[in-house]
Amino acid sequence: MADQNSTEAIIMAALSTLSSSHISDLSHSIAALFHRHRRRLCSLLSSPTIFSFTLQYLQSISLHKKSLLIAHYLLLNLSVLNHFMRSNTTAPPYAATGMKLRDLDAVLLLLLLCELHQNEPEALESPPSFWRGVLCNYVADTMLKLTSFGASNGEVLMEYIEKVVKCRNFVNVMGRDSGGGDEGKDGREVATSVAAVVALPSVEVSGGGRECVICKEEMIKGRDVCELPCNHLFHWMCILPWLKKRNTCPCCRSRLPTNGVLSEIDRLLEDLVKIGDGDDRLYRERSIHD
Structure with a gap:
């Protein structure tokens, strides 16, 4: 489930169960989330003070902490899709999966730095004091757009899938390199939240x-x-x-929510697998009443 192809396939299979009207509603929900985060990134890049504080925060934390930041952001994005699938609403439970503003700024900047390093490795060879200008130039034609609402449903969903897959890969690689673990790994039991x-x-x-x-x-x-x-x-x-x-049912072993971010990511992906396979009672019941 951790590799790129399987994560993308899981989401695509779940999306294939939605009607065109549900796809449209979901796209608007995702676009709204992207819109808020892009506006936050604009504020971050346009303010030397906020940018400096955020960069210092990133430089002060461990690789494992950086991995957890991206994991929280991945969980936020997965929760949008999972909540929509479960309740047929366009308002995900942000109170349950939201991030502190400092952490949101940090993960947005971290992901942007990773993207820049991947596409233009030499761009970050300059001193960090020049990075804000470098990043502003890099995102001028893409990330600094203040809206995604003009994009088609397909474009929004593809951007969403690419973001989820990228974050999933970052979490896997950074978590392994940092030696960081999480509750529920290696067969250890996890308490229900x-x-x-x-x-x-x-x-x-x-x-x-x-x-x-x-x-x-x-x-x-x-x-x-x-x-x-x-x-x-x-x-x-x-x-x-x-x-x-434990966070599993004694009868069927279906998972309940936990406080472990990596465990929650795995749980949400497992739920999407059930939906994509047509083996999800809650989703079937919801579809019957639509």
């Missing part, structure tokens, strides 16, 4: 004979139990300790 646990619904058992697979005892009709997003039911006293250590 507190916010996700608090949001779990309490439902009344409607029939007898159901068993809680954790304690192996029957769930009594009329009692309130916990329902996971996959629709499996458990006693509250059984599932809470489980979710404190």
Whole structure:
């Protein structure tokens, strides 16, 4: 899943399940996000003070921290698509996946520096005090455009896919080179995020004979139990300790949200795989009611 071809294929397969009207709505949502970030990049490059502070911040942090910055930005972009697929709305949960302004400035500048180094390696051989001017000249015809709204849906989506793939590759390479890890890697278990646990619904058992697979005892009709997003039911006293250590359903192993950014990236990509494969109940139910 980590390589470029598979990440692109996962997103393309998920997009292929959308109708033309949904594609249009999603494109507008992505274009709005790009528009805000491009305006922020304009402000960064036009202000010597902000640029200087942001560059100093980038130079002061480790390679692993830089990798995590890009990972957070990747998670933000993936959340736009995933949230749209799940709820059929154009307003992603920015409060849950947003970045601090300093970190957003840093990742926008970092990605721009990486792009410049890739396309014009000699451009950054000058002293850092000249970099702002170099970057301004480089982006004059592209990145400093204040809007993406004039672009076609296909152009917006292709730019989105290219950005996701590029960030995914950066995270893989930089994370490996820095030796940085993340919860959930190498088979280690990851706790479900507190916010996700608090949001779990309490439902009344409607029939007898159901068993809680954790304690192996029957769930009594009329009692309130916990329902996971996959629709499996458990006693509250059984599932809470489980979710404190793991982010998977005891029955089907479907993942719940975590606080680990790399784990969340993998979880969102897995959800997109299910949608692209036509093996996603939540998406099918949403489609039926559209």
